[in-house]
Amino acid sequence: MSALLQLDKATIRFGGLTAVSELDLQIGRGELVGLIGPNGAGKTTAFNLITGVYQPTSGEINFDGQSIAGSPPYRITARGIARTFQNIRLFPSLTVFDNVRAVFHLHLRGDVRHALWRGKGFHAEEKSIADRVLELLEIFQLGKFRDEPAKSLSYGDQRRLEIVRALAAQPKLLLLDEPAAGMNATEKVELTRLIQFIKDKFQISILLVEHDMKVVMGICERIVVLDYGIKIAEGKPDEVRANPKVIAAYLGE
Amino acid sequence: MNFRHAKTFLLGAIALGFLASLFADKINPYWLFIFYDIGIGIVMAVSLNLINGYTGQFSLGHAGFMAVGAYTSAVITNQFGDLSFFAANGIFAVALLAGGLAAAVAGLLVGIPSLRLRGDYLAIVTLGFGEIIRVILQNMDKVGGARGLSVNHGWANLFWTFGLAAVTVYVVAALVNSTYGRGFIAVHDDEVAAEAMGINTTKYKVTAFVVGAFFAGIAGGLYAHSKQFLTPGGFGFMQSITFVVMVILGGMGNTIGVILAAILLTLLPEGLRMLSGIEHLPGFTAERPLGWIGDTRMIIYSLLLIVLMLTRPQGLFSFKKSSAPK
Numbered sequence: 001m002s003a004l005l006q007l008d009k010a011t012i013r014f015g016g017l018t019a020v021s022e023l024d025l026q027i028g029r030g031e032l033v034g035l036i037g038p039n040g041a042g043k044t045t046a047f048n049l050i051t052g053v054y055q056p057t058s059g060e061i062n063f064d065g066q067s068i069a070g071s072p073p074y075r076i077t078a079r080g081i082a083r084t085f086q087n088i089r090l091f092p093s094l095t096v097f098d099n100v101r102a103v104f105h106l107h108l109r110g111d112v113r114h115a116l117w118r119g120k121g122f123h124a125e126e127k128s129i130a131d132r133v134l135e136l137l138e139i140f141q142l143g144k145f146r147d148e149p150a151k152s153l154s155y156g157d158q159r160r161l162e163i164v165r166a167l168a169a170q171p172k173l174l175l176l177d178e179p180a181a182g183m184n185a186t187e188k189v190e191l192t193r194l195i196q197f198i199k200d201k202f203q204i205s206i207l208l209v210e211h212d213m214k215v216v217m218g219i220c221e222r223i224v225v226l227d228y229g230i231k232i233a234e235g236k237p238d239e240v241r242a243n244p245k246v247i248a249a250y251l252g253e
Numbered sequence: 254m255n256f257r258h259a260k261t262f263l264l265g266a267i268a269l270g271f272l273a274s275l276f277a278d279k280i281n282p283y284w285l286f287i288f289y290d291i292g293i294g295i296v297m298a299v300s301l302n303l304i305n306g307y308t309g310q311f312s313l314g315h316a317g318f319m320a321v322g323a324y325t326s327a328v329i330t331n332q333f334g335d336l337s338f339f340a341a342n343g344i345f346a347v348a349l350l351a352g353g354l355a356a357a358v359a360g361l362l363v364g365i366p367s368l369r370l371r372g373d374y375l376a377i378v379t380l381g382f383g384e385i386i387r388v389i390l391q392n393m394d395k396v397g398g399a400r401g402l403s404v405n406h407g408w409a410n411l412f413w414t415f416g417l418a419a420v421t422v423y424v425v426a427a428l429v430n431s432t433y434g435r436g437f438i439a440v441h442d443d444e445v446a447a448e449a450m451g452i453n454t455t456k457y458k459v460t461a462f463v464v465g466a467f468f469a470g471i472a473g474g475l476y477a478h479s480k481q482f483l484t485p486g487g488f489g490f491m492q493s494i495t496f497v498v499m500v501i502l503g504g505m506g507n508t509i510g511v512i513l514a515a516i517l518l519t520l521l522p523e524g525l526r527m528l529s530g531i532e533h534l535p536g537f538t539a540e541r542p543l544g545w546i547g548d549t550r551m552i553i554y555s556l557l558l559i560v561l562m563l564t565r566p567q568g569l570f571s572f573k574k575s576s577a578p579k
Contacts, residue, residue, distance in 0.1 A: 051449060077451035085449075091442035093506075094435065102435035106451040112460075115431035116424060118259055122431070129432050169451055 002065065004029050004205050005081075005173055010049055010059035010069075019045040021229045022059065027173065032199055032206045034220035034237075036213070038249055042229040043209045044086060047177055050207075051083050052076040064172065078106055082171035084162045086178045086209075092151035096142055096161060099150050100133045103168040133168070139201075140164050140194075156187055160194070167198070173205045174198070180212045192218050217241065225249065259427055266419030267412075274412035285411075287523055289479040292414030293472045294515035296421045298499035299508060300468035303425050305497065306506035307434075308461040309441030310367050311376040315469050315496045317383030320488035321359050322352030322470025323477040324396055327404045330478065334405075345408040349417070349474040356470025357463045359386070364462030368455050371444075383493055390485040401484035409479035417475065421468045426508050428464070437461060438506065502561060504568020513570050521557070525550045 003026040010023045020042045027033050037043050048054045050061060052073040061069040068076050091099050107129075108114075114122045137143045140160050145153060150161060159179060166174055176195070180188050192215055199206055210216045216223060217237045225233040225240060227249040233240050240246055277285060301315045326348035333344055359382075366378050396402045428434045439447040440457045448454050477483055499518050503511030529547030532540060546553065561569060 053445070053449075072453075073448040074451045074453045077449060082451075083449055085446065089443050089446035089449075091439045091446065093442055094438055098435050098438075101432055102439045102447075102452065103450045105432050105436055108432060110433075112428070112433060115433045116427050118427060126432060165450065 003027060004031075004064060005050065005207075006060075006062045007050070008060040008062075010046075010056045010061055012045060012049055012054055013057045019229050020049060020226075023226075023229075023231055025224060025231075027205050027207055029172075030199070030203060030205055032195070032208065032219060032221050034216040034223040035207060035209045035226065036211070036216055036223060037226035040228075041226040041249075043226055044177060045229070046226065047083065047175055047207075047209060050076075050175065051081060077169050077171075080170070080172035081175065082166035082169040082173075083175040084159075084166050084177055084179060086181060088155075088158050088162055090150040090158060090162055090165070092149065094150060095147050096137065096150055096153065097130075097133060097146040099161060100136060100165050100168045101129060103165055104129045104133065106169055136164055136168060155182060156190075159183075159191075163194070163198070167202060171204060173207065176206060176208045176210075178209055178211060180210055180215045188212060188215055191215065195219055259423060263419055263423040266422075267416040270415030270419065271412045273415065274410045277411055286479065287519065288411060289409055289414050289475070291516050291519045292411075292418045293475050293479070294496075294499065294519045295418040295512050296468055296472035296475070297496045298503065298511045298515040299418075299421050299425050300465045300472070301496050302500045302503070302506065302508060302511045303428070303437070304461045304465040305500050306504075306511070307425075307429055307437040307441060308458060309505075310458055310461060311372060312363070312379040312462070312465070313376050313490070313493050313497065314363060314379035314381075314383035314386075315465070316488040316490070316492035317379075317386040318356040318359055318466040318469035319473035319476065319492070320386050320390060320483075320485070321466075322349075322356040322473030323483055323488070324352075324390060324402065324473075325355040325470070326352035326474035327402055327477040327483060328396065330406050330408070331402075331404065341406065341408055345406075345413070345478065349413075349471050352474035352477075353467045353470040356473065357467040359470075360462040360464075360466025361459065363466070364459040367458050367462060380490065380493070383488070383490060387485045387489055390488075397483075399485065401482055404477045404481040404483065407478060407481050409475050414475055414479070417471055421471075422508060422512065424464070424468070429506075429508075441506070498558060502558075502565075502569050504570055507568060507570065510568050510570030514568075517569075522550060522554055525553055 005027040007023050007025040010020060011018065012020050023046060035043050035046065045054065049056055052068065052071050056069050060067060063079060063081060068079060091102065094102065110122060110125060134143060134146065137146060142157065142161055142164060145157065150158065153161060180191055183191060195206065196219055208216065208220060220237060223235065223237055223240045224231060225246050232245045232249060233243045297315060297319065301312065304310050304312045329348040329351055330344060336344060363379055363382050367375050370378055390396060391399045429437055436452045436457050439452055440454050444454050499514045500511055502518065503514035525546055528543045531543055534542045
């Protein structure tokens with residue numbers, strides 16, 4: 001079976017700087033892959049390449065059998081790749097409910113005319129969306145905050161809401177950008193469980209960018225290591241941990 | 254806000270405007286014209302609120318769209334002489350629509366730079382656009398240039414002004430209060446996140462500009478046929494600022510607040526004028542004891558705005574945001 005996401009020699013240059021160089025990466029269906037590397041290794045840039053924020057200078061990106069290099073982010077999301085951000089980017093003035101609801105417009109059958117005419121079909125669709133949003137919020141214990149503005153939630157809850165919002169896009173691949181950043185040890189354990197839970201419950205692939213080795217080593221089936229934009233290692237957590245190149249990149253020689 | 258009965262509200266408001274227009278000759282013409290101004294102010298402020306408030310694209314050129322609509326509709330109706338009641342209203346409707354469409358095209362042109370520019374930069378571009386419209390009109394001899402353009406027909410009435418104000422409120426509220434419309438606020442809150450969540454931010458921004466400009470154009474048509482005289486100077490930068498102030502004072506992205514602000518800011522200068530006209534006040538010996546207000550009316554108006562901004566920066570009428578449909 002072909003991989004869900006496949007990067008072939010994906011490269012991006014900013015002027016003289018090659019941020020990501022000839023990156024080959026495959027993610028299979030239902031796989032949980034970790035992407036790690038020291039600061040400035042190009043992890044987030046790789047993320048931005050996959051999600052269409054940046055266009056690759058050269059190379060190919062295929063998702064679900066189709067090329068997505070050059071597509072704008074909103075179209076890539078519609079294809080089935082959703083993400084969270086390293087520094088939480090919710091819609092702060094919208095309520096928790098509306099943060100998730102806004103994403104559902106991807107699955108709308110009606111368009112503007114529906115919203116303007118407000119016929120039976122419109123109300124039925126809005127009702128079914130509301131039900132699905134609440135169901136998602138309940139799964140992640142956020143239902144009680146539905147009418148609070150997103151900015152009033154605690155840090156951990158905001159992180160969770162961001163993941164819920166991404167799941168509302170009904171992705172086949174979920175990209176998590178440093179979800180453990182700023183969390184304490186207990187929260188990290190919870191997060192690890194949450195990621196595992198999402199993978200099992202929603203049957204999706206996950207690509208995880210993370211600094212925290214414990215989190216990554218604990219849950220990822222396969223790990224890809226970047227350093228200065230180049231893939232220096234790939235394999236099972238134990239193999240990667242023992243790889244001298246990886247140790248050198250993280251600790252210096 | 255509950256929008257279950259939005260259409261009922263819309264039809265009710267239009268019917269009310271129609272009823273009121275039947276009794277228009279019983280209303281003091283001075284007040285009648287203030288009512289027109291209020292209706293036009295509501296159309297302008299609520300449509301600008303879609304661009305500035307909900308979508309977060311700071312536009313300073315709303316009076317420019319209004320000018321496009323005003324001149325377009327006036328040129329059309331000036332082709333006709335005296336008409337029967339139905340023909341006049343029919344032509345007026347067509348002229349208003351044409352003014353709105355012409356302004357919408359202008360809105361499309363301004364919407365395109367908004368895709369690349371944000372915040373202050375966009376504000377400057379829209380400001381420049383408004384000025385370009387004004388200067389073009391000033392140099393177009395066909396529409397009177399700087400001397401202005403007389404509008405032959407005073408077809409604006411309570412039915413048209415309040416009916417169209419109701420339509421504007423309905424359209425903006427219906428757009429925003431839907432799953433589709435949450436996209437406008439998402440673009441306002443965080444463009445990068447909105448794009449990553451599958452929202453076509455380009456389309457949303459251009460839609461906001463086109464819809465906003467369309468209604469500004471309609472307001473322009475109403476204005477032309479109530480004042481019956483247009484000068485390019487009447488659609489300058491200061492006029493745009495007045496509408497922006499209505500939006501800010503009402504609370505960005507708060508339709509009811511913006512409506513109230515439009516009413517208040519239209520009445521305020523007139524109210525101050527009236528205060529200065531009072532002949533006698535108990536406890537004062539001098540005649541017209543508040544006469545000084547007349548001379549300093551605009552200063553007081555500006556001072557009030559400063560005080561309001563300092564004390565209520567979130568908007569004079571900011572209520573809690575609407576919640577999930579029950």
